[in-house]
Amino acid sequence: xxxxxxxxxxxxxxxxxxxxxxxxxxxxxxxxxxxxxxxxxxxxxxxxxxxxxxxxxxxxxxxxxxxxxxxxxxxxxxxxxxxxxxxxxxxxxxxxxxxxxxxxxxxxxxxxxxxxxxxxxxxxxxxxxxxxxxxxxxxxxxxxxxxxxxxxxxxxxxxxxxxxxxxxxxxxxxxxxxxxxxxxxxxxxxxxxxxxxxxxxxxx
Numbered sequence: 001x002x003x004x005x006x007x008x009x010x011x012x013x014x015x016x017x018x019x020x021x022x023x024x025x026x027x028x029x030x031x032x033x034x035x036x037x038x039x040x041x042x043x044x045x046x047x048x049x050x051x052x053x054x055x056x057x058x059x060x061x062x063x064x065x066x067x068x069x070x071x072x073x074x075x076x077x078x079x080x081x082x083x084x085x086x087x088x089x090x091x092x093x094x095x096x097x098x099x100x101x102x103x104x105x106x107x108x109x110x111x112x113x114x115x116x117x118x119x120x121x122x123x124x125x126x127x128x129x130x131x132x133x134x135x136x137x138x139x140x141x142x143x144x145x146x147x148x149x150x151x152x153x154x155x156x157x158x159x160x161x162x163x164x165x166x167x168x169x170x171x172x173x174x175x176x177x178x179x180x181x182x183x184x185x186x187x188x189x190x191x192x193x194x195x196x197x198x199x200x201x202x203x204x
Contacts, residue, residue: 027055029071029163031196037077037093037173038189045193047093049074057200063107073099073121073167075145075190090131095141095173095190097121101149113153119167121145141174145190159201165194 030052034045053071060066076093101119108114123143128135151165172187 023059025057025059026201027057027067027069028199028201029053029055029069029196031163031194033073033075033192033194035075035077035190035192037075038169038191042077042079042091045191046080047074047076047078049076051099051194051196053099057105065105067103067105067115069099069101069103071099073097073192073194075121075192090129092127092129094125094127095123096125097123097145099147099167101147103149103151105153111155115149115151115153115163115165117149119147119149121147123173139174139176142172145169145173146171147190151194153198156197159199161198161200163194163196163198165196167192167194 031050033049033051035047035049036042036045051071051073053069053073055067055069055071057065057067075095075097077091078093079091099119099121101117103115103117105113105115121144123141123145126141128138147167147169149165149167151163153161153163155161168191169189171189173190175187
């Protein structure tokens with residue numbers, strides 16, 4: 001909790017400074033996500049959740065800028081009850097992260113733009129259960145999730161944007177249950193699709 005309070009305080013300071021600085025713009029974002037975990041033998045973005053946070057953006061020139069964000073995001077995996085014979089009749093994995101991406105933005109048209117960059121996530125809560133209840137003896141999750149981000153954005157009006165994004169872990173979030181690896185498959189990985197609205201403060 002002390003770490004969370006410290007990060008929140010830093011975010012508020014950065015947010016306020018971003019509003020005041022001439023070349024910086026402050027941002028707030030929020031939306032819904034669909035997620036899955038590669039390597040858990042399930043498929044589909046069945047685990048819903050949400051993301052929200054704030055950040056600042058520095059303009060480089062008329063077409064490009066770089067931004068720093070800090071936010072909360074829900075990741076995980078889910079199989080609804082009775083979906084597939086041969087598997088447990090129910091499975092749910094909830095992962096709660098503080099996510100800190102650095103995103104480079106480039107405009108590829110009059111309105112459409114693309115953002116890309118790395119992010120570091122800190123796992124502060126995890127819950128895993130099946131039809132029998134909580135699963136406390138599974139492999140532990142790593143505390144940090146290093147990911148790659150890609151976002152397509154489209155302005156909806158003055159200082160409002162819609163963003164469609166993808167977040168993909170580049171390092172495993174935990175080992176396979178068996179502990180085995182194969183080439184680039186070193187364990188389980190988060191894959192997340194995001195649908196977010198972005199509010200920019202001040203003139204774009």
